[in-house]
Amino acid sequence: MEALLELGPLLRTWRGRLQPGDVGSPFGSASTRTAGLRREEVAWLAGVSPDYVKRLEQGRAHPTASVVHALARALRLSEAETATALRLAGHADDLRALMPRRITPSVRRLLDRFPDTPVAVFDAAWTRLDQNPLWTALTGDPRGRGDREDNLVWRGFLGEPGRVRHPQPDQYRASIVADLHRVHARYPADPDLVSLVTTLRRRSEDFARLWGASDLGEHGNERKTIDHPELGAIELDCDIVTVQGAGLRLIIFTAEPGTAAADQLRLLSVIGSERVSARGGSTTGSPPTS
Template identity: 45%
Template structure:
């Protein structure tokens, strides 16, 4: 089956509710609209249309991976999509950015809190609307800039004013990358990331050389939001066994000024133009 036919078939199959959209009686088809798939995959509607019609050929591996995640396909179907695009599927021994459908349904139902899903090398693979409203839109960044380790040790985390974990976050990230390097020795992207960080960050090189095991614990952060001002959030990291994914959540205590700010972001999408205070 052609690439475009697979896209159309699996788009029609996916329930809008499972993808985080409201299903209404005005829909002419039970599945996702083309613009919804484009939104989920971070692509233009015109490009998705041209892919489905076969007028756009040779999509990149990054595009195919984004579409596979958006369509919530199985690992076998993901590989089929890569082959239909004329690409080799991700190989064993390399990091996968595939987020299983069950995990997407789970985090998609937790829309009241900002949630992001990271791969084994700490690249953001999935996020919800409130994550975008709170942390900024990852779709505006290329895949390299969605990597938390790269940003932490080079440019810094743009909206984070304060973190109770301080330097221990960097230690835990380095420990994770060391574990990933041992588990995925054939992953060229991970090897390049580690080399780049060694060259760009003396702090990363020092922590890597010390090779101290470290675990992630709850972190309280103050986010400098351009619309609502400083907002204090608790950050927790949940591991997905078998998939080697990390679910990062931000929450705040109920009935607090910070909860009010998060409620405002939930309503406005972070584009109110009015500061809370």
């Protein structure tokens, strides 16, 4: 409990040094009433409730390692600050056993500097950590949700299919399970990863069957079709870039110049992610109500 009381003031200090414009706040001009980020903004970015952030800052809640990582991403913490937060939350028995989930400054710059290209950042287990506005507009997936639907493996077996279509669904599912199997072997003591795999094995017979094959592999590039509610089917190349040393993956959608898909992406960029996503039924740009 004493360590949690130390964590609270640090969280308040860390949110106080950021401005809403630094993180793409959806709260508009109301965010300028106080210096730094409000609890509501931190909650939206981390996928938790404002009341939970309040209790954390008061030392009255014990966050899991995944919540600490989500707060670290929301507050743009350094590696040393993230390690401190994990230690104070009681998750520092062996930090090397935890799968990396921190977005490095260089990867953050990539998100900021490719406004015309849909890009999202995933951890090694295929949980989406962040994305740029064009990714949101293309896929319709809201930012800051913070639940299992952010994990591609979960969505492939138990979740909503979303807008992305895979040309060979069975091959896709087999490859992404083999990839997760490899990551699980690398981080066998990560509690969130263990929970994900255990739940998938219990609830999905197909996942359990593929997992039982004990294949270890790596999911690679594949051409995708995105069924956009306003622009129709968009055929795009999907490239996966691994950030060595950070344990992160970037998924990048691109179109060959001069094609209909390139025109569709350009139109999506011009219209703007907020407008298109709102008309397409996404919750993008609206903070969660929880």
